[in-house]
Amino acid sequence: MKILIKSGRVIDPANKIDSIMDILVEDNKISKIARNIKLEADKIIVAENKMVLPGLVDMHVHLREPGREDKETICSGTQAALRGGVTSLLAMPNTTPAVDSIGHLKILQEAIKKGSKANVFICAAITQDRRGEEVNDLASLKKEGVVAISDDGASVDSDAVMLEAFRRSKEEKLLVICHSEDKQLSRQGVVNLGFTSTRLGLRGISAESEYKRVARDITLAKETGASVHIAHVSCQESVEIISRAKKGGIKVTCETAPHYFTFNEAEVLGYDTNFKMNPPLRSKEDMLAIRKALSNGTIDVIASDHAPHTENEKDIEFERAECGVVGLETELAASITELVSNNLFNWEGLIRAMSLNPSRILGISKGTLSAGADADIIVVDPEKAWVARKEDFLSKSQNSPFLGRSLKGCVEYTLCQGKVHKWNS
Amino acid sequence: MNWARKDLLGLEELSKEELGLILATAESFKEVSTREIKKVPALRGKTVVNLFYEPSTRTRVSFEVAAKRLSADVINIATETSSVKKGETLIDTGRNIEALKADIIVMRHNFSGAAVMLSRHVGLSVVNAGDGWHEHPTQALLDIFTLKEKLGRVEGLNVSIVGDIAHSRVARSNIWGLTKLGARVTVCAPKLLIPPAIEEMGVNVTQDIDEALKNADAVNVLRMQFERDGETAFPKQLEYFKEFGITMERLKKAKKDIIVMHPGPINRGIEMSSAVADGAHSVILEQVTNGIAVRMAVLFLVAQANEKIKNGPFASAQGHPERQKGFEG
Amino acid sequence: MREKARILDKDAIARAIIRIAHEIVERNKGIDNLCLVGIRNRGVYLAQRLADCIKNIEGQDVLTGALDITLYRDDLALASGQPLVRKTEIEFDINAKNLVLVDDVLYTGRTVRAALDALVDFGRPKSIQLAVLVDRGHRELPVRADYAGKNIPTSKDETVEVRLEETEGRDEVVIVEKG
Numbered sequence: 022m023k024i025l026i027k028s029g030r031v032i033d034p035a036n037k038i039d040s041i042m043d044i045l046v047e048d049n050k051i052s053k054i055a056r057n058i059k060l061e062a063d064k065i066i067v068a069e070n071k072m073v074l075p076g077l078v079d080m081h082v083h084l085r086e087p088g089r090e091d092k093e094t095i096c097s098g099t100q101a102a103l104r105g106g107v108t109s110l111l112a113m114p115n116t117t118p119a120v121d122s123i124g125h126l127k128i129l130q131e132a133i134k135k136g137s138k139a140n141v142f143i144c145a146a147i148t149q150d151r152r153g154e155e156v157n158d159l160a161s162l163k164k165e166g167v168v169a170i171s172d173d174g175a176s177v178d179s180d181a182v183m184l185e186a187f188r189r190s191k192e193e194k195l196l197v198i199c200h201s202e203d204k205q206l207s208r209q210g211v212v213n214l215g216f217t218s219t220r221l222g223l224r225g226i227s228a229e230s231e232y233k234r235v236a237r238d239i240t241l242a243k244e245t246g247a248s249v250h251i252a253h254v255s256c257q258e259s260v261e262i263i264s265r266a267k268k269g270g271i272k273v274t275c276e277t278a279p280h281y282f283t284f285n286e287a288e289v290l291g292y293d294t295n296f297k298m299n300p301p302l303r304s305k306e307d308m309l310a311i312r313k314a315l316s317n318g319t320i321d322v323i324a325s326d327h328a329p330h331t332e333n334e335k336d337i338e339f340e341r342a343e344c345g346v347v348g349l350e351t352e353l354a355a356s357i358t359e360l361v362s363n364n365l366f367n368w369e370g371l372i373r374a375m376s377l378n379p380s381r382i383l384g385i386s387k388g389t390l391s392a393g394a395d396a397d398i399i400v401v402d403p404e405k406a407w408v409a410r411k412e413d414f415l416s417k418s419q420n421s422p423f424l425g426r427s428l429k430g431c432v433e434y435t436l437c438q439g440k441v442h443k444w445n446s
Numbered sequence: 447m448n449w450a451r452k453d454l455l456g457l458e459e460l461s462k463e464e465l466g467l468i469l470a471t472a473e474s475f476k477e478v479s480t481r482e483i484k485k486v487p488a489l490r491g492k493t494v495v496n497l498f499y500e501p502s503t504r505t506r507v508s509f510e511v512a513a514k515r516l517s518a519d520v521i522n523i524a525t526e527t528s529s530v531k532k533g534e535t536l537i538d539t540g541r542n543i544e545a546l547k548a549d550i551i552v553m554r555h556n557f558s559g560a561a562v563m564l565s566r567h568v569g570l571s572v573v574n575a576g577d578g579w580h581e582h583p584t585q586a587l588l589d590i591f592t593l594k595e596k597l598g599r600v601e602g603l604n605v606s607i608v609g610d611i612a613h614s615r616v617a618r619s620n621i622w623g624l625t626k627l628g629a630r631v632t633v634c635a636p637k638l639l640i641p642p643a644i645e646e647m648g649v650n651v652t653q654d655i656d657e658a659l660k661n662a663d664a665v666n667v668l669r670m671q672f673e674r675d676g677e678t679a680f681p682k683q684l685e686y687f688k689e690f691g692i693t694m695e696r697l698k699k700a701k702k703d704i705i706v707m708h709p710g711p712i713n714r715g716i717e718m719s720s721a722v723a724d725g726a727h728s729v730i731l732e733q734v735t736n737g738i739a740v741r742m743a744v745l746f747l748v749a750q751a752n753e754k755i756k757n758g759p760f761a762s763a764q765g766h767p768e769r770q771k772g773f774e775g
Numbered sequence: 776m777r778e779k780a781r782i783l784d785k786d787a788i789a790r791a792i793i794r795i796a797h798e799i800v801e802r803n804k805g806i807d808n809l810c811l812v813g814i815r816n817r818g819v820y821l822a823q824r825l826a827d828c829i830k831n832i833e834g835q836d837v838l839t840g841a842l843d844i845t846l847y848r849d850d851l852a853l854a855s856g857q858p859l860v861r862k863t864e865i866e867f868d869i870n871a872k873n874l875v876l877v878d879d880v881l882y883t884g885r886t887v888r889a890a891l892d893a894l895v896d897f898g899r900p901k902s903i904q905l906a907v908l909v910d911r912g913h914r915e916l917p918v919r920a921d922y923a924g925k926n927i928p929t930s931k932d933e934t935v936e937v938r939l940e941e942t943e944g945r946d947e948v949v950i951v952e953k954g
Contacts, residue, residue, distance in 0.1 A: 216643035220458070222558035222579030222618060225642065292559035337535055338557040340578070467859065474843065474862045483896045488846035516846075746846075746860070753851045 022063050023047050024441065026434075029068025029400060032368045033075060034377050035389035039369060044073060046396040049439030054390055064441065066434055068400050074372055076108025076397030076437060077353060078379040078387050080198075081173075081252055081276060081324035083345070084110075084141070086132055088117025093329040093417045096136035098349070101327075101416035103442050105350040106432040108397035109140040109380070109387045114151070115174045121146040121157045126165055139437050140397070142385060144169045144198060147186045153177040156186045163193045168383050171198035173252060176234055178204070184241050191247040196383060198250045199238040201259070202300070206230035211340055213301045217286040223340065226301050232258035239266045239273050250382055251275035253326050255300035257310035264319045274382050276322035279355035280346060280422050282311045288422065294335050294342035295422045298328070316365040321378045325352045329418030347416050351409055351423045353401070357430030361403075396439040405431040452752040453565045453572040454744050456581035457622040465590075465623055471743035472591055472736070478515055479738055488746055489518035493548040496522045497539070498575070499555045504710055505575050505585070508734070509552045512741035521548070536560060540568045549749060553577075558615075569756075571748040579613050584744055585709050586619030588737040590627065592729055593664055595736065596705050601628035606658040608634045608690060609668025609717065612641040616668060616709050621647050634658035634690070655690050659700040666707045667692055667717045683716050692718035697727060705729050776951055782927055782935070783948040788908070791924030792821070795906055796828035798922050803873050808901070810838035810869065814878040814890050815861050818842075820941040821908060822877040840865035842876075847889035865897055874900040875922075879937040881907040884918035909948055911935045 024046040031042040031054065043058040044051060079102065085093040093101075095112075102110050112129070114120035120129055120143060133141045145167040149155045153175060162170070170190060176199065177183040190197045207230035212218050214225025235251055239262065242249035251263060254277045266273045280298065285308040288296040296302055314320040328345025335342050348355075356375065360366040366374070380388030387397060409423040435442045447463050457465065478486055494513040496506050506522065513520045523543075534542075536555075543551055550571040553561055558578030565572040576582040594600050605624050611617045611633045624631050625648040632650040633640065640651055652658050659665060672683055692706060706718065706727045714720045722728060783791065803809050806829060813822030819841040826839045843861040876890055887905060894903060906922040911929045927950070929935060934951045938944075 214642055216646045219641040219643055220618075220647070222577075222581070222615060292562045333535070336537065338555070338563060339559045340557045471860050474860045477862050477864075478846075481896065482898075485896070486846035487892065488848075488851070743860075750851050 022439070023060070024064045024066065024396075024436070024439070025058060025060065025062035026066045026068050026073055026398065026400065027058075029071045029073035031073045031390065032372050033390040034369045034373050036391055038390070042073075044390065044398065046398070046436065046439055049396050051390055051392055051394050051396050051398070053392060066400060066441075070402075071433065072368065072401040072403050073390075074106075074368075074399050074401060075376045075388050075390050076399050076435065077106045077375045078109040078383070078385070079107045079325050079327070079349065079352065079375075080111040080169075080322060080379040080383060081278070082110040082112055082327045082349065083115065083329065084112045085116065085329060086136070087128055091417070092331055094136060095132050095141065096138065097415065097417045098327070098329070099137045099139040099141065101347070101349045101414065102139045103435045103437055104415045104432065104444060106353045106399040106401065106435060107139065107349055108399070108435065108437045109142065109385065110349075111142045111144050111169060111379075111383060113171065113173045114144050114146040119146045119151050120144070120167075121149050121151070123158070123161050123165055126162060126167065130166070140387070140395075142168045142383060144171050144173070146170065147172045147177055147197065148182065151175050153179060153182060156182060156189060159189045159193045159195055163195050167195070168385060169196040169198050169250070171200065171252065173198065173200045176200050176202045176204070180237070180241065183238070184245065187241050187245040187247040187249070191245050196248045196250055197242065198252050199235070200252050201231055201234035201238050203230045203234045206233065211297060211301070212289050213286040213303050215286070215304065217289060221290065221292065226299070228256040228258055228303065228307070231256055231300050232262055235259045236262050239263070239271060242273065243271045246272070248272045248274075252324075253278055253281070253300060254311065254314075254320060255281045256303050256307045260310050260314040260319055264314070267319065274321045274378070275319075276324040276379075277311050277315065277320050278324060278326045279348060279352050279359070282308060282315060283355055283359050284308070284422060292339045294337070294339055295346060295420050295424065297339060297342055297344055298326070298346055299344040312360070312365055315360065315374065316370070321374065321382065323352065323356055323374045324379065325349050327416075329416055330420050331418060335420045345420070347414070347418055347421050350414055350416060351421060351428065353432065354407070354428035354430045355423060357403065358428050362429060396436050398434075398436040399432055400434040402431045402433055404429065407431055449747040449751050452748055452755055453561075453574075454583055454748055455561050455565060455572065455574045457583045457586055457619045457626070458581065460623075460626070462626050465587075465626055468587055468740070468743050468747065469591055469594060471747060472587070472739040475742040475746070476736070476739035478742070479735070485515050485517055487517045489513065489516035489749055492518040492550065492749055493546070494518045494520050494550045494552060494745065495543050495548045496520065496575075497543065497551050497553045498522070498524050499553070499560075500525075500576070502554050502576070504734070505554060508737040509573075509575060509741050509745075512738050513745055515738065516742055516745060518550075518745070536564055537567045540564045544568045544570050549752070550745060571752045573744060573748060576615050578615065579618070580615050581619045581622075582615040583619050583623075584737070584741050585616050586623045587744070588733055588740040589616075589620055589666055589707055589709070590623050591736045591740050592707065592733050593705070595732075596729055597663055600624065603629045603663040604632070604661045605629050606632040606634055606662040606665045607668065608655065608658060608665060608692070610639045610670055611635045611644065611668070612639045613671070614668050616666075620666060621649055625649070632658050632662070636686075636689070655692075656696060656699060659692075659696055659704070662700060662704055664705045664707060665692065666709075669709060669711065670713060670717055687716050691716065692722050694719065694721050694725065697722065707733055710734070776953065779933065779950045779952045781947055781949050782909070783925060785946040788924070788946045788948065791908060792824050793828050795922045795924060796825050796832060799825070799875055799904075799906065800829060800832055802904070802921070806833050806835060806837050808871070808873055809875070810840065810867065810872045811875050811877055812840045812842050812865060812869075812894070814876065814886060815841055815843045817879040817937055817939055817942060818877045820939050821879060821906075825875075825877060825906065838867045838872075840867065842890055842893055844886060844889040844893055847893045849885060849889065863893070868898060869894065869900050870898040872900045873902050873904070875904045875906050877906045879908050880935050881905070881910045881918070881920050881923070882913060882935075884914045884916035887918045888916050908937055909935055
C-alpha cells in the first residue's frame with residue numbers, strides 16, 4: 022500500500038525541514054520525502070495549505086485501564102489521542118492495579134495489544150502501589166519494555182526512598198518522571214493559595230509545595246546522575262529552579278500542560294470543576310512565566326496530563342470533585358491558539374515540544390519524518406477554527422477546561438503506523 | 447433600579463446599587479413585623495425549602511419566620527433526615543426539590559461554592575444561607591442593615607471585624623458588602639487566622655485588638671470555633687480572650703458610641719465579656735430582629751425576579767442554564 | 776408613546792380636590808372619626824392635599840396615612856413595575872373609623888382590592904370609601920369610586936398619566952397612546 026501526501030508544508034525539526042514537500046508512505050513506513058514526487062499511489066492526500074507534521078508524542082496520559090474503564094479505556098483514550106494528532110503516548114501507571122510489577126505490567130500490555138489504536142508506551146510506578154515506600158524491580162520492568170517510571174499523582178516523600186529510586190534508575194537508564202508535590206505543604210488544598218483561595222473560601226495549594234519538591238528531586242537526581250523529568254510545571258519558581266539546574270549541567274527536563282499556559286486562577290472563580298487540577302491553575306504571572314519558559318526552551322515538552330473523570334466525579338461540590346482535565350483532543354489546537362498565533366512559538370518550536378523532545382527524552386524512535394521511520398504523520402489545517410463541545414469528544418470523559426472555547430488548528434488526517442484516519446470536522 | 451437576579455449567592459457579585467436596593471426593601475419590610483398581624487400575602491402559594499447540610503438553628507429559624515411572614519409555605523430539610531446520607535448528590539437533591547414545584551431553596555452547606563453550583567443546575571431560586579468558608583450574604587446584609595440603622599450611614603464608617611477571618615463566611619460577605627458601600631474595613635485576628643492576600647479585598651489587617659478598636663465606629667465579633675479541624679494551631683480559649691476578647695476596659699479606649707455586633711451564638715468570656723454582650727454598645731438582639739426584615743426582602747426580591755424570568759419573553763429558553771450551555775460556568 | 780390629550784391642568788386638579796374634600800365632609804357629616812389613607816405613591820400626596828383642604832373647611836387636622844400595597848398584589852411579577860417596596864405608615868388605629876382610601880387613577884380595580892386586603896390586616900374600619908382623581912373605566916373587579924375628580928372614557932391602548940408637583944414637578948393629567 023502506497024500513500025502519497027502531496028504539497029503540504031512539511032515541518033521536521035529533526036531533519037531541519039520546513040518546506041512544501043511530498044511524503045511517500047510505503048508499508049507503514051516513510052519511504053521518501055521530497056519535492057514533487059511523481060509516482061502512482063493507492064491513496065493520495067492533498068495537503069495544500071496544510072501542515073504536515075510528525076505525529077505528536079504525549080508523555081503524560083492517564084488511560085485509566087485497567088481499573089477505571091468507566092472514565093477511559095485504552096481503546097477510547099487512544100482514539101481520542103489520534104483525533105488530537107497524538108500518535109504515541111506514555112501511559113501513566115496510576116491504574117488499579119498500579120503498574121508496579123511484571124504481573125501487572127503484563128495485564129496492561131495484554132490490554133494494549135487488544136485495545137490500542139495508537140503507539141502506547143508504558144511508564145511504571147516507582148514504588149510498590151505508588152505508596153512511596155518500596156522501590157519496584159526496575160531492572161525487570163525495564164527489560165519488559167517500560168520506558169520511564171513515575172508515581173504520578175503522588176510524590177515519593179521519603180528522601181531515602183527517592184534516592185534509592187534514582188540510583189537504580191540510573192543503573193537501568195530509566196527516566197524518572199516526578200510529580201513534585203510536598204503534601205505536607207499542599208495539605209488538602211484545591212486551588213492556588215492566595216487571593217483566589219481566600220476569595221473562594223477554599224484551601225489553597227502553595228507554589229512552595231511544588232517548587233520545594235522540584236528542588237529536592239533535582240538535587241537527588243544530581244547526586245546520582247540519573248535523568249529526571251519534572252511533570253506538569255505550573256509556577257514561576259519551579260521554572261527558575263529548573264533553568265538554574267539546566268545551566269549547571271544537570272540532566273533535567275520538564276513539561277507543562279496547555280491549561281497552565283492558557284488559563285490562570287481567575288478561571289476558578291466560578292467554582293467550575295473543569296478548572297480543578299493538581300497542580301492548580303496559578304497566578305497570571307505564573308502563566309506568563311510558563312509561556313516564556315516554553316519559548317526560551319526551559320520547558321522542553323508540552324504534554325496533556327490527560328486525566329479523564331466521569332461527570333459524577335466532576336459535576337459536584339468543588340472540594341469533592343476529582344482533580345484533572347482531559348486534554349488529548351485539544352492540546353494541539355490549544356498550543357497553536359495560544360503559542361503559535363501569539364508568536365511565542367514557530368511551528369518548529371511547537372513540534373519540538375510536542376513530538377521531537379518527548380521522543381528524545383523517552384528514548385523512543387518517534388518524533389521525526391525521516392525516511393525509514395514509522396509513518397506517524399498528521400495533516401493539520403492551521404487556520405481552521407472550531408469550538409470544543411462535549412458531544413464531539415471521542416474520550417469517554419468530557420471534563421475539559423476548553424469547552425465552549427474557540428480554538429484554531431484542526432487535525433484533518435492522522436496516520437499512525439501508516440493507517441490513515443480521516444477526521445470530519 | 448430593578449432587582450433581576452433569581453438567586454442570592456453572595457455579596458461579591460452584587461453592585462452597590464443592588465446592595466442598596468436590598469437594604470431599602472428590608473427597611474419597608476421591618477414595619478410588617480411591628481404589626482398586630484405580622485403577615486403579608488406577598489409570597490402566598492410559594493414554597494420555600496430550607497435545605498440545611500449543617501446544623502444551624504438561628505439562620506434556619508430566621509429564614510423560616512421571614513418566609514412565613516410573607517405567607518410562603520416552608521419545608522425544612524436537615525441532613526439527618528434527608529436522603530443525603532444515602533449518597534444522593536446535591537444536584538439530584540436540588541432537582542427533586544424542583545420537581546416538587548418548590549420556588550426557593552435556602553441552602554446552608556459545608557462546602558464553599560455549593561450554592562453557586564446548585565444555582566447552575568436548577569431553575570428555582572437559590573438563596574445562600576452560608577457555604578463553607580465562602581459567603582453568608584444574608585448575615586452580612588443584616589449586619590450592614592443594623593449598622594446603617596444605628597449610625598445613619600455606611601459610607602465612611604470604620605468597621606472592624608475580629609476573629610477567625612480565615613474560616614469565616616460572615617467575614618467575607620461583610621468585607622464585600624461594606625467595602626462596596628464605602629466603609630473602611632479592618633480585620634483583626636491572630637496571624638494564623640488571617641487568610642493570604644486578604645488585603646486585596648480592600649481591608650486593613652492588624653493583630654492588635656486595641657488598634658482595631660481605636661477608630662472603629664462598629665466592631666463585628668466573629669464566633670470562634672475552637673473545635674474546628676485542628677489544622678491550624680488555635681490559641682487556647684482563655685488566651686484568645688486575653689489577646690482578642692472585647693471587654694469594657696478595651697471599649698473605654700474606643701469611640702464613645704461604638705457599636706458591638708456578633709452573628710451569634712456568643713461564646714461569653716471568649717469572644718467578649720458578658721458585660722459587653724449585655725451592655726449599651728451591644729446591638730446583638732437588634733441584629734436578630736433585623737435578620738427577619740432582611741431575609742423577607744431577599745426572599746421577596748428573588749421570587750419576584752424569578753417570576754419575571756419565568757413569564758418573560760424568553761421563558762422557554764430559561765430553566766436549566768446548564769442544559770443549554772454545556773458544563774461551563 | 777405619544778401624548779394624546781391633556782385632561783386636567785393645575786387649576787382643574789386643584790378644583791377637583793376642593794370638590795372632593797367638600798363631598799367627603801358632607802357625606803361623613805363632619806370629620807369626627809374620619810381618616811385618609813393614600814395608596815403609594817401618588818395617592819399619598821393626593822391624600823395630603825385633601826387633608827389640607829379639609830382643614831381649611833373644618834379648621835381641624837384629619838388623620839392621614841400611607842399604604843404600600845406591593846405585598847398584597849395578586850401578581851408577583853407585575854409588582855415589579857414598582858422598583859421598590861415602600862413602607863406602610865398608618866400611625867393611628869383604624870378600628871371603627873370612616874376611612875377614605877385615596878389613589879390617583881381607578882382602572883381595573885386590582886390595586887383597590889389589594890389595598891382593602893392590606894387594610895383588613897390593620898384593623899376593622901367602620902366604613903371604607905374610595906376617592907380617586909381620575910376614573911378611566913375598564914373595571915375587572917366589582918369596585919366603584921365614592922368620589923371621583925373626573926371620569927374619563929379611555930381605550931385600553933391608552934394610559935392615563937397623573938403628574939403631580941411632588942413627584943413630577945408639575946400638576947397635570949394626560950392621556951398617552953401606547954406603542
